[in-house]
Amino acid sequence: MRVRRTAAGIAAAAAIGALACGMETAPAQADPLPQFSPFGTTLFTFGDANFCTGMIGIAMEAAPGMPGHVLAHVTPLGYQRGPCGNTVSFGWVGSAGAQHQNVYVYTDDTPGDTVTLDLWVGMGPAKIMADTWPVQGPFVDWYIWVP
Template sequence: MLAGIVSAVLAALVFGGVAAPAQADPLPQLATIGSTLYSFGDASLCAGAIDLALEAAPHHPGHVLAHVTPRGYLGGPCGNQVKLGWVGSAGLQTRDVYVYADAAPGETITTDLWVGTGPAKVMAIAWPIRSTFAEWYLLVP
């Protein structure tokens, strides 16, 4: 009987103690002009597209995760500096993220933006400025 209790406790600890992956809080947002930058590359003027997505950082109020993914470049390999700017209760800030890809999509780069809680605006443009821009209005948890 004692062995049964011990094995039940061990099973509960092993299977019940496994933490679920962190889930992001909902991030109400409105992307008024889309979330893709259409751009010419850094030096060779190759054309490409860069996708951006925003989500609330799990268990970090006031933080937004920006996921920047180059979709690929015609005439690549190529890259772009993506300039992210934001304003929220934490003030006005910027961050640069460099993306690089061949003709196929490249690696997603995730960066943590300290925006602050409440209403905020995030903007993005590829640098040098030979691209469209994107913007989001957010309510950051």
């Protein structure tokens, strides 16, 4: 009787293990990132050459599986009289302290490749600001709650 129960338990555990190994898992999803951006999420700027003007879009999301990290997606939306580029400077303050990081984006008159930065902000409330460097237009900022 005891042998039968043990054998049944082992068979059930093996079947569950085989099913679990055969199942595909969904990719990790980012946690929602509560945020408020009072000045929008687009930088309007002059490029670094040819007297060109352009726009740079920035989006923020929580890094999946990495508490305290924020992913900043920086996309040049195109430059008139391009190709041109800009250095985008990020500064932030959160529970991890005050930090900054720069990224360079480049494109012609069509949207360019998105560059993603991993910003270690820390968990809890934070403020992130972005502007072109040297400063050539208005900045954008976010008040966020980082999971």
